[in-house]
Amino acid sequence: MPSYNIIEMGSRKRIALVAHDNKKRDLIEWARYNRAILVEHDLYATGTTGALLAESLDLQVTRLQSGPLGGDQQIGAMISQGEIDFVIFFWDPLEPQPHDPDVKALLRIAVVWNIPVACNRSTADFLISSSLMHDPYERLMQDYEEYKQRLKNKA
Numbered sequence: 001m002p003s004y005n006i007i008e009m010g011s012r013k014r015i016a017l018v019a020h021d022n023k024k025r026d027l028i029e030w031a032r033y034n035r036a037i038l039v040e041h042d043l044y045a046t047g048t049t050g051a052l053l054a055e056s057l058d059l060q061v062t063r064l065q066s067g068p069l070g071g072d073q074q075i076g077a078m079i080s081q082g083e084i085d086f087v088i089f090f091w092d093p094l095e096p097q098p099h100d101p102d103v104k105a106l107l108r109i110a111v112v113w114n115i116p117v118a119c120n121r122s123t124a125d126f127l128i129s130s131s132l133m134h135d136p137y138e139r140l141m142q143d144y145e146e147y148k149q150r151l152k153n154k155a
């Protein structure tokens with residue numbers, strides 16, 4: 001049985017918002033609908049997504065690099081440093097991206113760190129309407145040191 005560490009999250013969450021070009025309209029509409037909730041949290045976004053959110057919804061967003069220039073990797077690094085609590089990532093399942101390896105890496109590291117990730121509007125609705133958005137929340141994180149040790153012991 002794997003063991004887990006507990007990570008505490010405060011009530012003000014750090015939310016990463018990302019959308020591929022064909023999904024940006026979806027994300028902006030979703031963010032407009034949920035603007036009153038989003039302003040209560042700290043928002044981070046890849047470059048173009050962040051610019052759209054700031055311009056069209058007047059939201060305070062910390063803008064990272066554009067996705068193809070490393071923005072997805074920056075969010076992944078923030079996750080591994082414990083600096084992101086939720087990811088809303090409307091990635092495009094119908095069009096290859098030049099930075100597909102970065103997209104996969106971001107989705108992977110979010111799973112490693114047990115970060116909730118919404119990849120479409122209905123999942124994003126579930127996340128943002130969860131009471132866990134507002135309460136301090138203890139997230140379980142697999143203990144990878146123990147996991148690696150067990151693998152070593154097997155070898």
Ligand SMILES: O=C(CO)COP(=O)(O)O
Binds near residue numbers: 018019066068099
């Ligand atoms: O490509 C992206 C995510 O993979 C998004 O980047 P932009 O927000 O800069 O368009």
